[in-house]
Each structure stands twice: as structure tokens, then as C-alpha cells.
Amino acid sequence: MGETPPAATPMSKIQRNLLCTPGGGAKFKEEKIRVTVRMRPLNRKEQAMYDLIAWECLDEHSIIFKNPNQDRPVTPYTFDKVFAPSCSTQKVYEEGARDVALSALSGINATIFAYGQTSSGKTFTMRGITENAIKDIYNYINNKPERHFILKFAALEIYNETVIDLLNRESGPLRLLDDPERGTIVEKLNEEVAKDGQHLRHLIGICEAQRQVGETALNDKSSRSHQIVRLTLESSLRESSGHVKSYVASLNFVDLAGSERISQTNTCGVRLKEGNHINRSLLTLATVIRKLSGGKRGHIPYRDSKLTRILQSSIGGNARTAIICTISPSLSHVEQTKNTLTFATSAKEVVNNARVNMVVSDKTLVRQLQKEVARLEGELRSPELSSSSSCLRSLLAEKELKITQMEKDMEDLRRQRDLAQSQLELERRANKVHKGSNDHGSSVVRCLSFPEENESAIGKHTPDRRKVVGRQAMLKNLLASPDPSILVGEIRKLEHRQLQLCEDANRALEVLHKDFATHNLGNQETAETMSKVLSEIKDLVIAGSSPEEIVTADKADLMKKISQLKNQGNTIASLERKLENVQKSIDKLVSTFGTEETPDSKTQLRRKKILPFTLSNSPNMQHIIRAPCSPLSSSCKAMEPEIENRVPTNNNIGGGTVARLHKDNPRKGDESCNSILSREGSPAARQSKSVDVKKIQKMFKNAAEENIKSFKVYVTELKELVAKLHYQKQLLVCQVLELEANKSANEETDTTGGSPVPWEFLFEQQRQQIIMLWHLCHISLVHRTQFYLLLRGDPSDRIYMEVEFRRLTWLEQHLAELGNASPALLGDEPAGHVSASIRALRQEREYLAKRVNSKLTAEERELLYAKWEVPPVGKQRRLQFINKLWTDPYDMHHVQESAEIVAKLIDFCGSDENSKDMFELNFASPYNKKTWGGWNFISNLLNL
Numbered sequence: 001m002g003e004t005p006p007a008a009t010p011m012s013k014i015q016r017n018l019l020c021t022p023g024g025g026a027k028f029k030e031e032k033i034r035v036t037v038r039m040r041p042l043n044r045k046e047q048a049m050y051d052l053i054a055w056e057c058l059d060e061h062s063i064i065f066k067n068p069n070q071d072r073p074v075t076p077y078t079f080d081k082v083f084a085p086s087c088s089t090q091k092v093y094e095e096g097a098r099d100v101a102l103s104a105l106s107g108i109n110a111t112i113f114a115y116g117q118t119s120s121g122k123t124f125t126m127r128g129i130t131e132n133a134i135k136d137i138y139n140y141i142n143n144k145p146e147r148h149f150i151l152k153f154a155a156l157e158i159y160n161e162t163v164i165d166l167l168n169r170e171s172g173p174l175r176l177l178d179d180p181e182r183g184t185i186v187e188k189l190n191e192e193v194a195k196d197g198q199h200l201r202h203l204i205g206i207c208e209a210q211r212q213v214g215e216t217a218l219n220d221k222s223s224r225s226h227q228i229v230r231l232t233l234e235s236s237l238r239e240s241s242g243h244v245k246s247y248v249a250s251l252n253f254v255d256l257a258g259s260e261r262i263s264q265t266n267t268c269g270v271r272l273k274e275g276n277h278i279n280r281s282l283l284t285l286a287t288v289i290r291k292l293s294g295g296k297r298g299h300i301p302y303r304d305s306k307l308t309r310i311l312q313s314s315i316g317g318n319a320r321t322a323i324i325c326t327i328s329p330s331l332s333h334v335e336q337t338k339n340t341l342t343f344a345t346s347a348k349e350v351v352n353n354a355r356v357n358m359v360v361s362d363k364t365l366v367r368q369l370q371k372e373v374a375r376l377e378g379e380l381r382s383p384e385l386s387s388s389s390s391c392l393r394s395l396l397a398e399k400e401l402k403i404t405q406m407e408k409d410m411e412d413l414r415r416q417r418d419l420a421q422s423q424l425e426l427e428r429r430a431n432k433v434h435k436g437s438n439d440h441g442s443s444v445v446r447c448l449s450f451p452e453e454n455e456s457a458i459g460k461h462t463p464d465r466r467k468v469v470g471r472q473a474m475l476k477n478l479l480a481s482p483d484p485s486i487l488v489g490e491i492r493k494l495e496h497r498q499l500q501l502c503e504d505a506n507r508a509l510e511v512l513h514k515d516f517a518t519h520n521l522g523n524q525e526t527a528e529t530m531s532k533v534l535s536e537i538k539d540l541v542i543a544g545s546s547p548e549e550i551v552t553a554d555k556a557d558l559m560k561k562i563s564q565l566k567n568q569g570n571t572i573a574s575l576e577r578k579l580e581n582v583q584k585s586i587d588k589l590v591s592t593f594g595t596e597e598t599p600d601s602k603t604q605l606r607r608k609k610i611l612p613f614t615l616s617n618s619p620n621m622q623h624i625i626r627a628p629c630s631p632l633s634s635s636c637k638a639m640e641p642e643i644e645n646r647v648p649t650n651n652n653i654g655g656g657t658v659a660r661l662h663k664d665n666p667r668k669g670d671e672s673c674n675s676i677l678s679r680e681g682s683p684a685a686r687q688s689k690s691v692d693v694k695k696i697q698k699m700f701k702n703a704a705e706e707n708i709k710s711f712k713v714y715v716t717e718l719k720e721l722v723a724k725l726h727y728q729k730q731l732l733v734c735q736v737l738e739l740e741a742n743k744s745a746n747e748e749t750d751t752t753g754g755s756p757v758p759w760e761f762l763f764e765q766q767r768q769q770i771i772m773l774w775h776l777c778h779i780s781l782v783h784r785t786q787f788y789l790l791l792r793g794d795p796s797d798r799i800y801m802e803v804e805f806r807r808l809t810w811l812e813q814h815l816a817e818l819g820n821a822s823p824a825l826l827g828d829e830p831a832g833h834v835s836a837s838i839r840a841l842r843q844e845r846e847y848l849a850k851r852v853n854s855k856l857t858a859e860e861r862e863l864l865y866a867k868w869e870v871p872p873v874g875k876q877r878r879l880q881f882i883n884k885l886w887t888d889p890y891d892m893h894h895v896q897e898s899a900e901i902v903a904k905l906i907d908f909c910g911s912d913e914n915s916k917d918m919f920e921l922n923f924a925s926p927y928n929k930k931t932w933g934g935w936n937f938i939s940n941l942l943n944l
């Protein structure tokens with residue numbers, strides 16, 4: 001059997017009823033405990049002792065103590081019913097318990113118990129009540145064929161505060177459990193279904209037999225425990241009726257042990273112990289009743305005894321309760337009777353809240369829910385939708401509208417994507433066509449362009465702006481594409497192209513490096529030449545006031561040479577034009593002398609027309625090749641004497657300076673050149689020119705043929721090297737300006753005898769410009785310091801100042817040009833070489849910071865820190881200090897102090913006049929340090 005609470009309706013079933021019975025509701029009914037008093041007759045012992053009857057039933061509701069001396073009036077006790085000794089148990093049941101007992105058949109819990117002193121007739125009464133109730137219950141059941149009843153039986157006793165299952169005493173003491181839904185339940189209490197009345201009586205009989213009974217002085221068969229017989233009645237209408245309501249209720253028959261006075265019962269030992277437990281539990285019951293009767297809802301000590309715990313729902317709870325208080329009429333038990341009546345008086349004030357426990361079985365519930373679901377589904381399918389269905393329908397329509405709009409949007413996006421792809425394809429084709437038409441030029445420029453896929457030729461002369469714009473448009477189209485996968489795919493393709501470009505660019509860079517190595521060689525030669533020139537210039541400056549003729553002659557020669565250089569204005573274009581003039585001159589000569597045309601001569605003529613050249617260029621070519629050069633300008637002007645464009649009729653070609661340079665640097669082709677010059681300059685040749693025209697013509701033809709082969713090589717080299725001359729020419733111009741300035745100063749001094757040009761003013765002005773350029777070009781602090789401290793405004797410093805200024809001016813422009821052309825600028829990043837310069841400067845500052853502690857005393861350091869506003873506390877104070885040096889090009893005081901500090905850190909005294917030489921021609925092109933920075937991939941730019 002499962003757990004069966006002995007005195008409470010299963011809460012789960014009650015709650016299920018309350019929750020699942022639509023519209024059924026729970027009908028609560030407040031009702032006071034029915035309290036009746038039954039007074040037994042005097043038993044034989046009482047009669048034998050001639051005990052007096054102390055109580056009189058005034059009527060069916062009142063009982064009064066009969067005062068033997070009649071002096072004091074007594075107050076009768078009034079109850080629902082008072083049964084005189086002559087009343088039968090049947091009547092007690094019918095008038096005191098029947099309606100309560102039968103409430104269980106209607107789903108209301110019911111409890112009927114007897115309370116009174118020992119031997120007052122409780123057991124006697126309850127047996128009769130139970131029997132009558134069973135009889136009535138089965139009579140009711142039998143009279144309700146439309147309902148199906150299940151009657152379950154359980155019984156327990158509380159003996160010495162131990163709960164015993166009377167159907168299975170061997171199971172031992174049972175525990176009471178507190179269930180939040182079901183209340184107090186008796187764990188593992190057997191419950192047996194009563195098949196019928198007879199079976200039920202049999203079960204009851206078994207329990208009575210199991211109950212603890214003992215003999216006392218007052219009762220031969222005194223109950224020594226509280227007994228609770230529980231009938232659980234479940235009733236439901238039969239399925240054929242179509243109803244679903246069912247009821248469940250418990251009907252408790254409680255036969256309490258009687259209170260007893262030890263003095264009267266003469267108990268000891270076990271009985272005394274039993275009596276103590278009985279009295280204690282009854283006292284708790286009386287307390288609970290008393291408290292409940294007072295209407296106070298404070299603490300009710302249900303838990304003080306197992307009796308009150310089990311009967312909790314029956315005393316002030318969900319049950320109808322009837323208490324039959326049994327009393328003895330004997331005068332000898334007046335005090336016990338008064339106590340019972342007092343208890344009864346309290347009990348009759350206790351109000352219960354009984355309700356009908358209507359339940360729905362799981363099977364019935366499922367069936368009911370299925371019907372409800374079917375009904376709702378029918379409503380949904382019905383055209384006559386309810387208001388909620390209409391709301392759902394409008395919501396669905398709104399959703400469908402949104403879906404339709406989204407589909408339209410998606411279609412628009414697809415069209416935009418297709419359009420972008422078409423534009424991309426058109427752009428691709430356009431770029432391919434464009435690429436095919438511009439597939440020329442140097443590899444150096446190509447690396448700075450933005451070439452297309454499958455582009456294999458060397459790049460163009462200049463970056464194709466239109467192509468870049470087209471690519472930007474293409475990127476915009478791609479970014480506007482609604483399909484990210486297409487974007488990513490296209491970008492990956494572009495990255496692939498960029499990788500190819502990177503390889504091409506690296507190859508172009510190699511070419512550039514080789515080119516520059518050649519340039520460096522020429523630059524060294526140029527430096528040597530320039531050193532000589534500068535030496536001459538310095539000598540000239542120093543000897544500016546010398547009257548010696550030889551110096552004047554040298555000065556005149558140098559001025560003449562420089563004037564030539566200044567006026568040449570050679571460019572590669574002008575050189576080529578001059579070469580074309582030479583060709584024309586040769587052609588003219590050939591045509592002049594070519595009166596007889598043989599097949600050979602025609603062939604030669606055609607070949608000369610294709611590749612005309614004059615031998616007179618050879619020595620000049622060497623001069624140009626060995627001239628100072630720069631790798632950076634494509635519009636440089638070459639130094640070429642005008643005489644070189646004429647027909648070689650003069651054997652003084654090249655002049656003294658050129659001849660000297662030529663001698664210092666012999667080159668390939670000199671031999672043939674000298675050979676021809678020798679022939680042209682000999683008297684025999686001049687004689688034959690006037691005599692043998694054909695011979696002269698043939699000579700020219702052969703000479704031209706001889707040099708035509710080397711002409712192409714020469715032109716190629718010329719194009720490369722002439723382009724490198726621009727920078728060195730600037731230096732020469734610088735020197736020219738300096739010489740002119742000196743010359744003007746000298747002439748002005750000579751002619752006017754006035755004061756010289758205020759060099760100090762010019763010095764300060766130029767130095768400020770140089771300082772600014774140092775700052776802009778991120779020049780080494782050590783270099784700045786040395787230059788600043790060495791060049792203090794001496795007239796001899798003019799050339800160094802001019803060189804430094806020119807160098808820095810060129811460098812600043814060069815950095816700007818490279819920065820503008822650098823692909824790295826596509827990512828808005830500083831040019832690689834600028835970054836390298838900044839990095840190098842930072843490293844230099846770190847180097848200087850490390851020397852602070854060793855070169856400056858602690859006192860000096862703190863003074864400087866304070867002066868330069870370095871925080872007194874913090875990390876890297878030395879580097880903070882160094883980072884403040886050479887940072888303000890406008891403040892000359894700042895520059896002066898910065899230079900002095902750096903000089904101290906590097907142990908530079910600045911007194912060596914020869915140290916100025918380090919600033920003459922110490923030109924290091926940024927190309928020496930330039931490294932290929934790689935490409936910025938589109939994906940990186942787009943943060944993909």
C-alpha cells in the first residue's frame with residue numbers, strides 16, 4: 001500500500017481538483033466543530049460503591065452539575081447535543097455524527113472522535129458510531145448506483161507517542177512527514193480497499209484486536225492508545241453518465257485514550273507511563289482546541305504531540321468534525337467530568353473550513369484536455385474566428401507583407417551586385433586594353449604603379465592616375481556588393497595580383513640597386529672631382545685678395561669652366577637633339593661628298609641615316625660619364641661643350657680640364673677615339689681633304705660605321721648617367737654662386753671701396769634655414785651638433801653652409817618626391833624612408849640617453865632635468881631629457897643649448913678646423929638605406 005495520511009485528504013488530489021476543474025470551484029464552508037456530550041449510566045462498580053449521579057441533563061443541549069447542598073446555583077453546560085445515559089448509540093450517531101460522517105461521501109473530510117476520561121464510554125461510543133457510519137455509508141453507496149465508490153481502510157494507534165500501523169503492527173513505528181501540499185502524512189501506512197461492509201468490519205476488527213489495551217482500576221479493558229480508523233472514500237459518476245466529477249474524502253474515527261488520575265487508576269509501571277503519555281497528548285489537544293476556540297490565529301501547538309499533528313486538518317482545518325465527549329455521571333468523577341465539559345465547551349467554538357475535494361482522474365483529465373484541444377482547433381479552422389484569431393491573422397498578414405518587402409529588397413541587392421560585377425568586368429577589360437597600350441618604360445617606375453593582372457612587361461614611365469582611379473571605382477563597386485563572398489573573392493584576386501606586382505617590383509628594385517651602384521661609382525668619381533674643384537675654390541677664396549697672376553689665371557680658368565657648366569643647361573633631351581644635329585651634319589657631309597653612289601655607298605648611307613654618329617663625341621662622352629651624377633632626376637642636364645656638336649675639324653676638342661679628366665679615367669673606346677683624332681688632326685689628312693674628296697667621304701663613312709655600334713650602348717648609358725648629374729650640378733651651381741658672390745664682393749670692394757656684404761647676417765639667416773631643414777629631414781643630432789659648433793660664421797664657412805643648405809634642400813625635396821610616389825602612401829602611412837629616418841633618429845636619442853649618466857654628474861643631470869622640465873619622478877628620465885633636445889628649430893637658444901649638451905655627451909670639442917671637411921661632400925643618398933617596404937594588401941586596408 002502507498003502512503004496514506006491518516007487524517008488528511010491528499011493535498012495533491014485536492015489541488016488537482018482546484019486547478020483542473022473548470023468552473024468547479026472550491027466551496028469553503030466555515031463550520032464549528034460539532035460537540036455533543038454523552039453521559040453513560042453508572043457502571044456496576046459505581047453502583048456497587050453507591051456513587052451518586054452528579055449531573056443532570058436539563059434538555060438535549062444542556063447538562064448541569066447537581067449541587068447536593070443547593071446553596072449555590074450552577075451554570076449548565078450547553079452543547080450541540082447532550083445525550084443522557086439512556087440514549088442509545090444509534091441516537092448519538094444520528095444526532096451527533098451521522099451528517100458529519102456522511103459528508104465524506106460528498107467529498108468533504110470528516111472526523112468523529114470521542115473525548116473523555118477513562119472508562120467514560122469512548123470506545124463503547126465510537127464502536128457504535130463507526131458501525132452506524134459504515135452502515136450508512138454502504139447504504140448510501142448502495143443507493144447511488146450511478147456513482148462508483150472506492151472505500152479504503154487504514155488504521156493506526158498512537159501508543160506512547162509512537163505511531164503504529166494497526167493493519168501491520170510488525171512494520172514498527174511509523175514516521176510522520178510534513179508535505180507542503182498534503183499536510184501531515186503517515187509514512188508507509190497500509191491502506192486496504194474495503195470490498196464491502198463486511199470486509200470493512202473485518203478490517204476494523206483486526207485493528208481493534210491489535211490495539212493496546214490494558215487493565216486499570218477504572219477499566220478492565222482500558223485503551224492505552226489513541227486509535228484512528230481512516231476510511232478514504234472516492235466516488236465518481238460512472239462513465240456512461242458523461243460526467244467527469246469525482247470526489248475524495250477521508251472519514252476519521254478517533255477513539256482517544258482517556259485521561260486518568262493516577263490516584264484513581266492506581267497505575268504504575270507501564271500503565272503509569274502510558275497514562276503520562278495519554279495525559280500529555282490530551283493536554284496538547286486541549287490546548288490546541290482552547291487556542292483555536294479563542295479565535296486567535298497565533299501559534300497553534302499542533303506539533304507538540306503526534307495526536308494533534310495527525311488531527312490538525314480535522315481541528316480547525318479542511319474537515320467537518322464532530323466531538324463526542326463522554327462523561328461519567330458519577331459524583332466521584334465530577335472533576336474529570338468538569339474537565340471534559342470544559343474541553344467540550346472550548347471545542348464547540350473551534351471553526352473548521354471544510355470544502356469539497358473534487359478531483360479529476362488522469363485519464364479523465366487527458367480526455368477532457370483532448371476535447372478542449374479539439375474545440376480550439378475547430379475554432380481556428382472556423383471561418384468565424386474569434387477575436388484572438390483575428391489578431392493572429394492580422395499579425396500573420398503583417399509578417400507576410402514584411403517578407404514580401406524583404407524579397408524585393410533582396411532582388412534589388414542582387415541587381416546591384418550584378419551591376420557591380422558588370423562594372424568590374426568592364427573595368428578589367430578597359431585596364432587590359434590600357435595596359436597593352438602602355439607596356440613600355442623603365443622597371444623602376446613600374447614598381448611604383450598599380451599594374452593589372454597578367455601584366456608581364458616592364459611598367460610605365462609615370463604612374464597611371466586613370467588606372468588608379470579606375471581601381472578605386474572598382475573597389476567601391478566591390479564594397480557596395482551585397483554578397484560578401486564576392487567581395488572577399490575579388491579582393492583575394494587583387495591580392496594575388498599584388499603579390500605578382502611585389503615580385504615585379506622587387507625585380508625592378510634590384511635593377512634600381514644595380515643602377516645606383518653604378519651611380520655610386522660615378523658619384524665617388526664625382527666627389528673626387530668636386531673635391532678638387534672645391535679645393536681650387538677654397539684656394540681661390542683664400543687667395544681672393546692675392547694679386548698673383550697665376551692665381552688670377554687659375555681663377556679665370558675656373559670661372560670659365562664653371563660658367564660653361566652653368567650655361568650648359570644640358571638635359572638628356574638637349575643632348576639627343578645635339579646628337580641628331582651631329583647626325584644631320586654627317587648626312588650633310590656625306591651627301592655633299594657622295595657624288596658617286598655605289599651599292600656599297602647606298603648601303604652605307606642608309607645605315608648612316610639609321611645610326612648616324614660622329615667621332616667627336618667620344619671624348620666628350622667620357623667626360624660626361626665621369627661627371628658628377630645623381631640617380632634621381634630624369635630631367636638632368638648634361639655638361640657638354642658646344643663644340644662637341646660640330647663636325648670634328650678642331651683637334652682641341654675637350655679642352656684642358658676635360659683632357660685631364662680623361663687622362664685620369666680612361667675608358668673603353670678611347671683608343672679608337674684617339675686613333676681617329678690623330679688621323680683627323682694630322683697634316684696629311686688636312687691635305688687629302690682638299691684633294692681626295694672620295695677618300696675623305698670614305699673616311700667619314702668608315703668612322704661613322706665604326707662608332708655606330710658603340711653609339712647605342714653609349715646612348716643607353718648616357719640616358720642612365722646623365723640623369724644622375726643633376727644633383728652634382730646643383731653643387732657646382734652652389735659653388736658658382738659662392739664664387740660669384742666672392743667675385744661680386746671683391747669687385748664691389750675694388751670699385752667702391754665700401755663695406756663688405758654683411759656675411760654675419762647671411763650666415764645667421766642660412767643657419768636658421770639649415771636648422772629648419774635638419775628638423776624636417778630628421779637629420780642626426782650628432783651631425784647637427786658638429787655642424788653647428790664648427791661653423792660659427794667664419795667667412796670660410798660660406799662654402800660649407802652653402803653645400804649643407806643645398807644638400808638639405810635636395811634631401812627635403814627628394815623625401816617629398818619619394819613619399820608622394822611611394823605605394824605605402826596608399827595606406828596613409830608615412831613613407832618607408834621617412835620612417836627609417838625617424839627610427840634612426842630615435843635610436844640615436846636612445847644612444848645619447850645611455851651616455852647621460854657617464855658624461856654628466858648627478859648634479860649636472862638634476863640641474864639639466866630641472867631646466868628642461870623633466871619630471872622629478874618617473875621612468876626613463878634620461879630619455880625624456882634627450883627627447884627634448886633639438887626639438888625647436890625656431891629657438892636659437894634652444895638649439896645652442898642642445899648642441900652643447902650633445903657635444904658633451906659625445907665628447908666633441910669643436911675646435912678642430914679640419915673637422916669642417918667632413919661636411920664638404922659627405923652625400924649619402926637615401927637609396928643606400930632604402931629597403932623595399934612591401935605592399936599593403938587590400939585586405940589589410942579594408943580590415944578583412
Ligand SMILES: Nc1ncnc2c1ncn2[C@@H]1O[C@H](COP(=O)(O)OP(=O)(O)OP(=O)(O)O)[C@@H](O)[C@H]1O
Binds near residue numbers: 039117119123221259
Ligand atoms: N453508554 C453506555 N451504556 C452502557 N454501557 C456503557 C456505556 N458506555 C460505556 N459503557 C461500559 O463502560 C465500560 C467502559 O467503557 P469504555 O471502555 O468504552 O470506556 P472508555 O472510555 O473507552 O475507557 P478507556 O478510556 O479506559 O478505554 C465498558 O464496559 C462499557 O461497556
